[in-house]
Amino acid sequence: MTSKNPEYDFKWCPGCGDFGVRRALEAAIQRRVIETETPMENNVVVAGIGCSGNMVHMLESDEQPYGFHGIHGRSLPIAMGVKMANPDLNVVVVSGDGDFLSIGFEHIGPQAARNLNVTAVVMDNGVYGLTKGQSSPTTDLGMVTSSTPFGKIEDKMNPFQTYLTMGVSYIASAISSQVRPMTQMMADAMDHPGFSIVHVQSPCTEYNNTYDVLKGNPRKGIPGLAFDIPDDYDETDAESAFDMASGSGVPLGVIYKDTSRPTFDQRIEEISQKAPARSVSALLDGFSI
Amino acid sequence: MKKTDFVVRFAGEGGQGVVTSAEGFAQANAQVGYHVQTFSTFPSQIRGGPTWTQTRISNQPVLSSGDELDVLVAFNEYAYQAHRDEVSDTGVIVYNSEAFDLDPDGKSFGMRFDELARSTGNARAANMIVMGALAYLVNIDQKILEDFVTKRFTRGRPNDQQIIESNHVALGLGRAEAEKSGFSLGELADPIPPGIDQSLINGNQAIGLGALAAGLDVYVGYPISPATSLLVWLENNLTGPGKFVYQATSEIESITSIVGAGFAGKKAMTGTAGPGFSLMGEGLGLAWMAEIPLVVADIQRGGPSTGLPTKTEQSDLLTAMYPGHGDISLPIIAPGTVEECFYAAIHAFNWAERYQGPVVILSEHMLSERNQNIPKPDLGKLSVEERKTYKGTNGYHRYESWEVSPMPIPGSPGAYVANGSEHDGMGDTTHRPERHIQMTTRRFSKLDLLKDGSYESENTDAAVAVMPWGGSKGPTLGAWRQLAANGADIGWYYTMFLNPLPDGLVEELRDKDLVLVPELNFMGQFASHLRSLGVNAQAITQITGLPFKESFLLEAISQKLQEAGISQRETATA
Ligand SMILES: Cc1ncc(C[n+]2csc(CCOP(=O)(O)OP(=O)(O)O)c2C)c(N)n1
Ligand code: SF4
Numbered sequence: 001m002t003s004k005n006p007e008y009d010f011k012w013c014p015g016c017g018d019f020g021v022r023r024a025l026e027a028a029i030q031r032r033v034i035e036t037e038t039p040m041e042n043n044v045v046v047a048g049i050g051c052s053g054n055m056v057h058m059l060e061s062d063e064q065p066y067g068f069h070g071i072h073g074r075s076l077p078i079a080m081g082v083k084m085a086n087p088d089l090n091v092v093v094v095s096g097d098g099d100f101l102s103i104g105f106e107h108i109g110p111q112a113a114r115n116l117n118v119t120a121v122v123m124d125n126g127v128y129g130l131t132k133g134q135s136s137p138t139t140d141l142g143m144v145t146s147s148t149p150f151g152k153i154e155d156k157m158n159p160f161q162t163y164l165t166m167g168v169s170y171i172a173s174a175i176s177s178q179v180r181p182m183t184q185m186m187a188d189a190m191d192h193p194g195f196s197i198v199h200v201q202s203p204c205t206e207y208n209n210t211y212d213v214l215k216g217n218p219r220k221g222i223p224g225l226a227f228d229i230p231d232d233y234d235e236t237d238a239e240s241a242f243d244m245a246s247g248s249g250v251p252l253g254v255i256y257k258d259t260s261r262p263t264f265d266q267r268i269e270e271i272s273q274k275a276p277a278r279s280v281s282a283l284l285d286g287f288s289i
Numbered sequence: 290m291k292k293t294d295f296v297v298r299f300a301g302e303g304g305q306g307v308v309t310s311a312e313g314f315a316q317a318n319a320q321v322g323y324h325v326q327t328f329s330t331f332p333s334q335i336r337g338g339p340t341w342t343q344t345r346i347s348n349q350p351v352l353s354s355g356d357e358l359d360v361l362v363a364f365n366e367y368a369y370q371a372h373r374d375e376v377s378d379t380g381v382i383v384y385n386s387e388a389f390d391l392d393p394d395g396k397s398f399g400m401r402f403d404e405l406a407r408s409t410g411n412a413r414a415a416n417m418i419v420m421g422a423l424a425y426l427v428n429i430d431q432k433i434l435e436d437f438v439t440k441r442f443t444r445g446r447p448n449d450q451q452i453i454e455s456n457h458v459a460l461g462l463g464r465a466e467a468e469k470s471g472f473s474l475g476e477l478a479d480p481i482p483p484g485i486d487q488s489l490i491n492g493n494q495a496i497g498l499g500a501l502a503a504g505l506d507v508y509v510g511y512p513i514s515p516a517t518s519l520l521v522w523l524e525n526n527l528t529g530p531g532k533f534v535y536q537a538t539s540e541i542e543s544i545t546s547i548v549g550a551g552f553a554g555k556k557a558m559t560g561t562a563g564p565g566f567s568l569m570g571e572g573l574g575l576a577w578m579a580e581i582p583l584v585v586a587d588i589q590r591g592g593p594s595t596g597l598p599t600k601t602e603q604s605d606l607l608t609a610m611y612p613g614h615g616d617i618s619l620p621i622i623a624p625g626t627v628e629e630c631f632y633a634a635i636h637a638f639n640w641a642e643r644y645q646g647p648v649v650i651l652s653e654h655m656l657s658e659r660n661q662n663i664p665k666p667d668l669g670k671l672s673v674e675e676r677k678t679y680k681g682t683n684g685y686h687r688y689e690s691w692e693v694s695p696m697p698i699p700g701s702p703g704a705y706v707a708n709g710s711e712h713d714g715m716g717d718t719t720h721r722p723e724r725h726i727q728m729t730t731r732r733f734s735k736l737d738l739l740k741d742g743s744y745e746s747e748n749t750d751a752a753v754a755v756m757p758w759g760g761s762k763g764p765t766l767g768a769w770r771q772l773a774a775n776g777a778d779i780g781w782y783y784t785m786f787l788n789p790l791p792d793g794l795v796e797e798l799r800d801k802d803l804v805l806v807p808e809l810n811f812m813g814q815f816a817s818h819l820r821s822l823g824v825n826a827q828a829i830t831q832i833t834g835l836p837f838k839e840s841f842l843l844e845a846i847s848q849k850l851q852e853a854g855i856s857q858r859e860t861a862t863a
């Protein structure tokens with residue numbers, strides 16, 4: 001709502017990867033609104049705390065989805081509450097690598113086990129942007145940041161292996177500079193019946209500028225880590241997905257997709273068939289002396 | 290003169306039928322119109338371990354679990370040793386002589402609980418042997434217990450009749466054994482049936498039922514004593530389409546997910562105890578800041594940290610009021626009786642919906658497990674409030690005004706950003722001083738909508754008053770009545786609406802020379818809160834993990850009065 005709201009004073013730095021993610025997210029939500037013929041207000045964006053989470057205030061479309069800008073690391077359980085309160089809503093989480101994989105890590109596994117039908121867009125810049133450049137789980141081992149003056153001590157987390165191990169049923173990998181494929185992945189993820197994550201390499205130009213490292217720079221002789229997943233790759237095969245996640249480089253595309261599991265709201269709906277509603281007065285009568 | 294009151298404690302090991310005996314005895318007597326109350330403490334181990342439950346039966350409403358025992362039923366020697374000193378001078382001890390034996394002491398008699406049970410052909414009838422003996426001791430009509438047995442075991446199973454008969458035989462055997470012993474406690478006065486429909490229910494069930502009556506949609510909780518029974522009860526009973534009840538992976542997940550559900554338009558709740566409540570601090574601050582209606586039941590136990598998981602304490606008041614950082618003051622309703630647990634839940638939801646924010650039900654271990662007869666709530670007479678939702682078009686600024694405003698619900702027009710950062714009218718983050726001033730004022734002024742609570746007051750002209758809170762209400766009322774009967778000029782105040790306090794109450798209390806606050810914590814938390822409001826309050830505290838006894842309070846209040854040099858018409862004696 002920035003363009004209309006002079007009071008809102010947060011700005012992404014020039015070149016920040018999150019700009020590209022915003023374009024893709026807006027396009028994917030627009031597309032969903034048109035394709036499903038549902039109103040914009042059926043969409044809810046739940047944001048974590050970080051430069052990335054500010055996304056929820058910076059959507060520029062005339063029609064805005066609902067937003068929830070909560071607390072650091074808790075966007076997944078907030079999203080669960082929204083989704084289970086009203087399964088008809090399309091619920092999207094926007095989060096950073098610190099928000100999602102550090103303080104919020106404990107919430108990924110349970111949602112994967114439930115197959116909660118929400119989409120998480122993780123803007124991974126390998127650093128804590130908002131707090132000015134500390135190390136995050138996806139910061140490279142040995143990297144000097146403001147909080148690791150002698151180099152990062154922990155191994156770098158491989159988020160794709162982590163998601164696969166936890167049983168996330170849709171995992172896609174994107175880079176912020178390629179808006180069109182990212183839009184496609186987000187739209188696909190929102191359609192996916194179950195817990196979906198679109199993990200985006202979204203470089204922080206201020207504290208961890210990885211554009212060259214990811215995309216390569218022939219002039220500087222940098223080869224580039226990102227590569228497109230080949231067309232003949234079978235994303236429904238878990239073993240291939242583990243191989244893809246464990247290889248070198250950053251694969252771009254859908255890494256894994258499993259549509260065989262019921263979603264959390266379907267499971268709950270099934271229970272509610274088994275356990276019919278009880279009237280308060282009947283329950284009260286059960287305590288009669 | 291007939292006895293009006295009968296207190297019996299069943300003590301033994303977990304698994305020996307201690308709780309079933311106590312609750313069965315309470316239920317049987319409630320059925321014929323006695324007032325009953327049970328009180329339990331549990332061992333923290335899963336199997337075995339010392340445990341006891343107390344049942345009080347009276348022809349008057351029961352205020353507390355009773356100071357002295359008329360009868361101790363000791364299932365083993367440890368129980369005998371641990372509890373014998375609490376038996377009154379005229380009391381009797383019934384013990385299981387299969388477990389240990391005593392020389393005759395003029396106070397105790399043994400029965401072979403299990404052998405007698407086996408002789409009925411039903412090895413599980415030992416608690417009926419005990420009940421038969423108890424009935425003899427206070428001359429309760431055998432038919433009361435027989436009818437209770439018949440009702441309890443008529444379950445539509447082929448062996449119902451057999452079980453009923455063996456239990457009837459067991460009642461008779463127990464009665465005969467007691468008669469043989471030669472002991473008797475006189476006769477319990479006939480009940481004065483209240484003449485209204487009644488329910489026998491415990492505190493957590495009453496909270497759960499009240500929440501359902503208030504329209505609860507979503508409950509998410511994580512197991513923790515003594516709130517687990519609330520989660521389990523709702524897992525079984527919050528059913529049907531559109532309802533969601535769930536065991537979360539932590540209290541952080543519980544609170545943040547109900548924040549999401551409240552935002553999405555539902556009546557949402559969680560329940561917990563101290564350690565879990567501490568974990569909810571940040572989420573509660575979010576609900577306060579983003580203005581999301583929800584209810585949290587904190588069933589207090591001994592703290593801090595893991596504390597005393599199975600003991601009672603009233604030491605979460607300040608954390609319930611100020612659970613998070615920053616300027617925040619959460620509404621609190623603290624029921625003092627099982628009946629109030631039911632109505633506290635209804636009021637909590639009404640408050641949450643009305644002021645659009647989080648409300649705490651502050652209950653206690655002692656209420657959660659207490660079974661008590663209460664007037665059956667008239668569901669038709671409840672007033673249940675619904676949220677003011679926004680019905681207009683897009684472009685609405687939910688937070689724009691200085692007071693509570695209609696709340697848009699996702700799925701309908703009026704999209705905004707619910708925000709835990711300081712925000713402007715549409716919910717966008719801002720740091721402008723004038724907005725922080727406006728929004729903070731807005732959040733606090735909404736508390737003014739919650740001053741509609743009622744309070745009890747008696748002898749309001751007295752310069753000194755007692756004002757307990759929560760579960761300390763019963764024993765304090767008992768003590769106050771005795772003091773008043775002895776001629777002490779002392780006022781009585783009580784409310785379950787602790788924050789904000791009902792309109793007019795603080796003004797009345799400020800006029801007192803002294804307000805004495807019995808409460809189960811070290812710091813005197815409610816008294817200190819009252820002092821911050823300009824009331825000259827002093828706490829009377831106890832931190833044993835057990836409720837107050839009336840006799841303790843009688844003495845403590847009298848002593849406080851003397852210390853304060855406040856002259857009474859007549860000095861009350863304890
Ligand atoms: C409970 C809590 N701890 C710490 C913070 C401070 N904090 C705000 S954002 C942030 C990290 C943000 O990093 P990331 O999630 O990667 O987002 P980015 O800014 O890089 O997009 C931290 C530690 C906070 N707001 N709340
Ligand atoms: S600090 Fe980094 S992540 Fe944050 S806005 Fe600037 S470039 Fe983007």
Ligand SMILES: [Mg+2]
Pocket residue numbers: 050096097098123124125126127128129136
């Ligand atoms: Mg980051």
